[in-house]
Amino acid sequence: MPVYTLTVNGEERVVDAPADMPLLYVLRDLLGITGPKYGCGVGICGACTSHIGNNVARPCIVPVQSIGAQPVTTIEGLANGGVLHPVQQAWIDEDVAQCGFCQPGQIMTAVRLLEQHSNPTDAQIDAAMSENVCRCGTYVRIRAAIKRAAA
Numbered sequence: 001m002p003v004y005t006l007t008v009n010g011e012e013r014v015v016d017a018p019a020d021m022p023l024l025y026v027l028r029d030l031l032g033i034t035g036p037k038y039g040c041g042v043g044i045c046g047a048c049t050s051h052i053g054n055n056v057a058r059p060c061i062v063p064v065q066s067i068g069a070q071p072v073t074t075i076e077g078l079a080n081g082g083v084l085h086p087v088q089q090a091w092i093d094e095d096v097a098q099c100g101f102c103q104p105g106q107i108m109t110a111v112r113l114l115e116q117h118s119n120p121t122d123a124q125i126d127a128a129m130s131e132n133v134c135r136c137g138t139y140v141r142i143r144a145a146i147k148r149a150a151a
């Protein structure tokens, strides 16, 4: 199998994987990085959302061979040492999570939204977050947490 050198959460990781293996499987099964969740496996639910380069991405549909030198960031890579990312802290302060399964993906999408819009409107929040599904229906608290993190 081909060997790939990936930069994941700031660390170089070498993996031996089939070229078409989805990045999500590489992260979870080969590297033990389980923050990105397997929900639908077809790029629809957003549970696996992570960052590839500067983009929000769905690693369940991104083959490992396509990553190249782009850095990969998962929820595990957000905190700075022992200090949570402001979006993570806002999630705690607003008590967003219910079952929690979709929340890593929700947070990764919210982080990128706030990088693009430091004080997003409700419409911008709804547009950015609309493709991250939460079966518990925590959308109101997600919006509140994004506003708290932006403040």
Ligand code: FES
Pocket (backbone or CB within 6 Å): 037, 038, 039, 040, 041, 042, 043, 044, 045, 046, 047, 048, 049, 058, 059, 060, 061
């Ligand atoms: Fe990747 Fe659903 S598991 S989008």
